[in-house]
Amino acid sequence: MNTDQTIVVIGAGIVGISCAVWLQRAGSKVIVIDKGKPGHKDGTSYGNGGIIVPSGVAPVTGPGMIAKAPGMLMNPNFPLFLRWGYLPKLLPWLVKYLSHANEADTRRIANGLTVIVGDAVEQHKALAKGTPAEEWIRDADYCFAYANRAAFERDRFVFDLRREAGQVPEVIEGAGVRDYEPEMGSSVDLLAIMKNHGFIRSPGRYVAALAEVFLAEGGDIRQGAVRDIDLVDGRIRAVITDRGVIDCDRAVLATGVWSKVLAEKLGVTVPLESERGYHIVFKNPSLSLRSTYMMTGGKFVVTPMDEGIRCAGIVEFGGLDAPASEAPFKLLRKQMATYFPTLEYSESEEWMGHRPAPSDSLPVIGELGRTGVFAGFGHHHIGLTGGPKTGRLIADLIMQGGSNIDLSPFDPQRFN
Ligand SMILES: Cc1cc2nc3c(=O)[nH]c(=O)nc-3n(C[C@H](O)[C@H](O)[C@H](O)COP(=O)(O)OP(=O)(O)OC[C@H]3O[C@@H](n4cnc5c(N)ncnc54)[C@H](O)[C@@H]3O)c2cc1C
Numbered sequence: 001m002n003t004d005q006t007i008v009v010i011g012a013g014i015v016g017i018s019c020a021v022w023l024q025r026a027g028s029k030v031i032v033i034d035k036g037k038p039g040h041k042d043g044t045s046y047g048n049g050g051i052i053v054p055s056g057v058a059p060v061t062g063p064g065m066i067a068k069a070p071g072m073l074m075n076p077n078f079p080l081f082l083r084w085g086y087l088p089k090l091l092p093w094l095v096k097y098l099s100h101a102n103e104a105d106t107r108r109i110a111n112g113l114t115v116i117v118g119d120a121v122e123q124h125k126a127l128a129k130g131t132p133a134e135e136w137i138r139d140a141d142y143c144f145a146y147a148n149r150a151a152f153e154r155d156r157f158v159f160d161l162r163r164e165a166g167q168v169p170e171v172i173e174g175a176g177v178r179d180y181e182p183e184m185g186s187s188v189d190l191l192a193i194m195k196n197h198g199f200i201r202s203p204g205r206y207v208a209a210l211a212e213v214f215l216a217e218g219g220d221i222r223q224g225a226v227r228d229i230d231l232v233d234g235r236i237r238a239v240i241t242d243r244g245v246i247d248c249d250r251a252v253l254a255t256g257v258w259s260k261v262l263a264e265k266l267g268v269t270v271p272l273e274s275e276r277g278y279h280i281v282f283k284n285p286s287l288s289l290r291s292t293y294m295m296t297g298g299k300f301v302v303t304p305m306d307e308g309i310r311c312a313g314i315v316e317f318g319g320l321d322a323p324a325s326e327a328p329f330k331l332l333r334k335q336m337a338t339y340f341p342t343l344e345y346s347e348s349e350e351w352m353g354h355r356p357a358p359s360d361s362l363p364v365i366g367e368l369g370r371t372g373v374f375a376g377f378g379h380h381h382i383g384l385t386g387g388p389k390t391g392r393l394i395a396d397l398i399m400q401g402g403s404n405i406d407l408s409p410f411d412p413q414r415f416n
Pocket residue numbers: 010011012013014015016033034035036039040042043044045046047048049050051052053224225226227254255256257258259276277278279301312313314353354355356376377378379380381382383384385386
């Protein structure tokens with residue numbers, strides 16, 4: 001174990017902060033650098049649905065997606081949006097992405113994701129154990145809400161994948177749904193309940209709390225934008241920022257959707273896109289929800305957070321620079337009014353952010369070539385869930401020189 005080294009972690013989202021905590025606990029001197037404060041509003045870790053999903057093994061690109069996608073795009077009530085002007089830029093990535101929409105690849109991706117999410121609740125608890133950050137983690141059921149049994153049966157394939165990952169739902173129907181969640185609207189007649197899941201009471205504040213843990217345990221957090229990596233004989237020597245140079249022995253690239261450019265500077269091309277997602281927080285809600293929900297008809301989650309009830313979801317392709325669109329917010333509001341018709345609130349807050357989406361839906365974890373820079377990005381829909389496990393894996397790779405888990409599905413070089 002090499003403890004006599006300085007490691008710079010670039011990015012203070014859930015992945016970067018998790019890496020920093022575990023690397024420091026393993027004995028390294030660790031410096032975190034981010035453009036903003038840990039958990040800040042422009043990072044994806046601020047605005048997610050907050051759900052810790054050990055059953056989150058099914059990628060968006062399931063079998064049959066190619067045939068269904070045009071109809072989904074044309075349907076204004078379907079939560080898939082495209083800013084058409086972005087299509088030419090998106091196309092090379094989209095072709096690769098859709099090439100995985102078959103049964104064999106979906107199973108392969110699910111097996112890979114199981115490694116990252118399978119023990120996620122325990123991983124969050126271990127990361128935060130004995131610290132004030134523990135307060136932000138809640139045990140909860142995660143319920144897939146369906147209009148009826150036929151709609152549930154149509155998702156048989158994804159539930160088979162979840163079953164294979166050890167996640168078996170308990171199904172309740174009809175009046176049982178209202179017994180479980182009295183304010184659930186009549187458009188839901190079946191809940192497939194996943195036990196032993198969890199959620200974070202406020203994802204941005206949780207990341208900030210973990211950053212405080214890192215500082216209290218001896219860490220160093222700096223603000224600045226990383227522009228480049230200085231290599232000598234192909235190995236990292238320093239990280240170059242807009243506020244100066246930080247000398248180091250190793251680095252972790254945990255810059256979420258913004259990782260592609262820095263990885264490319266190190267000679268590794270990762271087909272990474274922004275899958276834009278949206279949330280609305282309904283403040284001072286009239287309901288107190290018992291659990292967390294995936295409204296399968298609208299493909300968004302509903303979570304009882306400290307700030308209010310947050311609904312989060314939607315997939316929109318439109319790149320990193322365009323402002324938020326109006327239509328996704330309108331759709332979320334309309335669907336929330338159907339699913340929770342008695343919901344009243346004092347005010348609401350809207351947010352749009354960027355899921356870091358590699359074309360094969362698997363995160364990128366491992367050394368970029370032989371540079372001494374380790375990738376920890378590309379967690380798509382499961383980054384909150386899988387951040388702490390990724391932090392452990394990267395700490396093992398750097399501090400022990402390897403992992404006893406097969407990390408080849410996440411190899412950064414797999415696209416070259
Ligand atoms: C609407 C929505 C709902 C979601 N719901 C869930 C959910 O319920 N459960 C779940 O598990 N996942 C969910 N996700 C996915 C999850 O939020 C992401 O996968 C995760 O937050 C990614 O974390 P990260 O640390 O990789 O990236 P980020 O949180 O984006 O952090 C990257 C950091 O890098 C910094 N950075 C970037 N470039 C530079 C640079 N050059 N120099 C310095 N700093 C830099 C940024 O400022 C940022 O702080 C959801 C996502 C969305 C959009």
